[in-house]
Amino acid sequence: TVSDSEIxxxxxxxxxxxxxxxxxxxxxxxxxxxxxxxxxxxxxxxxLAYNASGERVFFAGRGGxxxxxxxxxxxxxxxxxxxxxxxLSLKLRLQNLLDQDSTIEQGGVDVLEQTVGVNxxxxxxxxx
Numbered sequence: 503t504v505s506d507s508e509i510x511x512x513x514x515x516x517x518x519x520x521x522x523x524x525x526x527x528x529x530x531x532x533x534x535x536x537x538x539x540x541x542x543x544x545x546x547x548x549x550l551a552y553n554a555s556g557e558r559v560f561f562a563g564r565g566g567x568x569x570x571x572x573x574x575x576x577x578x579x580x581x582x583x584x585x586x587x588x589x590l591s592l593k594l595r596l597q598n599l600l601d602q603d604s605t606i607e608q609g610g611v612d613v614l615e616q617t618v619g620v621n622x623x624x625x626x627x628x629x630x
Contacts, residue, residue: 503532511562519563526562527572529555548582560606570608576600589629597621 507525511518524530538549554576563569578599584592598620606614 517564524559526559529558531556545585551579553577568609573605591627593625595623
């Protein structure tokens with residue numbers, strides 16, 4: 503997806519640096535790609551998803567400071583499911599396999615870096 507937005511701040515704004523900018527949390531581009539597999543015997547399924555978003559305004563600058571931007575983020579997720587019986591299932595989810603951190607930049611300086619980490623989840627379900 504490619505999109506654009508713009509907000510014009512009125513005269514009543516309190517000390518904002520810029521009177522025009524993109525909407526907060528709006529990326530100029532977003533990519534979502536997913537491939538999946540379902541076994542013919544219906545016992546296994548898997549999906550691999552890639553998600554990415556472009557730079558977006560995290561918060562508006564004030565008092566002469568520039569706007570802060572969340573930097574592009576890329577994520578790769580894998581989900582595998584196994585159904586050994588009609589009542590039992592096992593699901594493995596691996597999230598953020600690229601192990602990318604989330605970074606906020608303001609005026610060319612990283613003001614916040616958050617370690618997202620790789621997440622692993624294993625679910626066991628029994629239906630009766």
